[in-house]
Amino acid sequence: MFQEDEKRFSYEDHKTTADWLLSKTHHRPLIAIICGSGLGALADSLKDQVSFKYSEIPNFPQSTVHGHAGCLIFGNLNGKPCVCMKGRFHFYEGYPIWKVTFPIRIFHLLGVETIIVTNAAGGLNQEYKVGDIMVIKDHLNLPGFAGNNPLVGPNDERFGTRFPSMSDAYNADLRKLACTVGKELGFSDFIREGVYCVLSGPSFETIAECRMLNCLGADAVGMSTVHEVIVARHCGLRVIGLSLITNKSVMEYDSSEKPNHEEVLETGKWRAEQFQTFVSTLVGRIELNNNF
Numbered sequence: 001m002f003q004e005d006e007k008r009f010s011y012e013d014h015k016t017t018a019d020w021l022l023s024k025t026h027h028r029p030l031i032a033i034i035c036g037s038g039l040g041a042l043a044d045s046l047k048d049q050v051s052f053k054y055s056e057i058p059n060f061p062q063s064t065v066h067g068h069a070g071c072l073i074f075g076n077l078n079g080k081p082c083v084c085m086k087g088r089f090h091f092y093e094g095y096p097i098w099k100v101t102f103p104i105r106i107f108h109l110l111g112v113e114t115i116i117v118t119n120a121a122g123g124l125n126q127e128y129k130v131g132d133i134m135v136i137k138d139h140l141n142l143p144g145f146a147g148n149n150p151l152v153g154p155n156d157e158r159f160g161t162r163f164p165s166m167s168d169a170y171n172a173d174l175r176k177l178a179c180t181v182g183k184e185l186g187f188s189d190f191i192r193e194g195v196y197c198v199l200s201g202p203s204f205e206t207i208a209e210c211r212m213l214n215c216l217g218a219d220a221v222g223m224s225t226v227h228e229v230i231v232a233r234h235c236g237l238r239v240i241g242l243s244l245i246t247n248k249s250v251m252e253y254d255s256s257e258k259p260n261h262e263e264v265l266e267t268g269k270w271r272a273e274q275f276q277t278f279v280s281t282l283v284g285r286i287e288l289n290n291n292f
């Protein structure tokens, strides 16, 4: 694969980035949030913000996708110290998979203990509606079946073990908390729990692929998140994942629907307020300092 020609970042390179950030801000985040496509408004609700463009952070890749602004924002959300990626990196942008997940290890070195990964996704489950929020219960790493796993390559034990378990990837207590918070907010009509499947993109799925993924047990399909989650679990972060169902996957040959990025961003805008309330309330209820 052409991307693997690039030299991987060492533990020391990661430390350089983390130490640079720690020297530039007084914030010491315990929760990291990754904003999915069209969900960047979430980052704007942080109080006492200190913000860095990705272009000024040593070793950081750049965002190239519309709807991913490209800045790292530190601040407090509902009283909790957070760091928020307003814009993530995707494999389809041409980054090697280890670079896509670079920020996760930076979060670990900053002292983060819990990560909230959000994304926009197509709804494969026929009961799902556009605008539903799916709490991710588990994932299917389809690129991983073909060897595209971010942990392929030499393992640095300072980050984590060679063979991490993924049977507990999405923290059960946090999933339960998310469902409780959803109920309390009166959001039950559009909160779901399901399985997210990652593909590499950037092309959307064919009808046959959507049918196959649904048969395999996937409720939603997207182009991100799973690689971040694998690296997060490898270095011991606690994970909760949330998918906004921005479009229904096309499952019928007589349908004239076509998934498109504009619809994805529009749904993000349309659900922005409730999505922000949901995440902010959840953050307020998360127990910190390894008290889990």
Ligand SMILES: O=P(O)(O)O[C@@H]1C[C@H](O)[C@@H](CO)O1
Pocket (backbone or CB within 6 Å): 035, 036, 037, 038, 065, 088, 090, 118, 119, 120, 121, 201, 222, 223, 224, 225, 260, 261, 264
């Ligand atoms: O970053 P996420 O996974 O939210 O973005 C999804 C996948 C593609 O990047 C894009 C397609 O519209 O949205």
